[in-house]
Amino acid sequence: MTEKPRNVCTCGSPKLMVYSCSGASNVGQLANDIAINIVESGRGSMGCLVGLGALVSTMVQNAKAANNILVIDGCAVKCGRKTLEHAGLTDFDNVVITDMGVKKTYDLKGDRGRVSDLTNKVIAKIAWVKPLTIRDGSTEEDPGCCGGKV
């Protein structure tokens, strides 16, 4: 018998879906690390930005089902933002790492020591996640049909 994976409740809607540009620069890779930190802090789930860019129907529906969406872009080109718009999504928040005092370079491992600090800055910008603001105006969290037990 296969053991049921834990913490994999997929019923209901995620509070927050996070997308990062994960681009080919220090800030792109920082965006990815920050997104992972946000997920690991329990604030949301990470979605596949490239899947949205490819208009993969599953990825688009995942995004549409989220109560809130955060897009973390590395630089002012804002590929993440443009990708969501390309997929027909307009209701999301967008933060840009270079706006937080990080200079863009092509050193993919650059500025790694700033991940924690930048994560806190991004989380501070999305403090509205608590209490949850659901788009239909309700403030009740959707625990899913498992009642949030999984």
Place this chain on the structure above:
Amino acid sequence: MKIEILGTGCAKCKKLYQVASEAVKEMGIEAELIKVEDLQAMMDMGVMITPALYINGEAVSAGRVPGKEEIKRMLTEAGKQ
């Protein structure tokens, strides 16, 4: 037409199966309704939120139970493609 309802067997998933079944019956179309309850299969398809509804291999909704009329519209649209 191939209709897949993805979910781990929860109440919403069962409701979606029921509504989709009714929509198919009322439209009088030939369709194969498939329940996908295996979590790994769902993950392999990229599903993050259930219940998810697929028509002919394309995701058309996730995280909610569309109404019967909406599902009928989805089926009609899929039938045109």
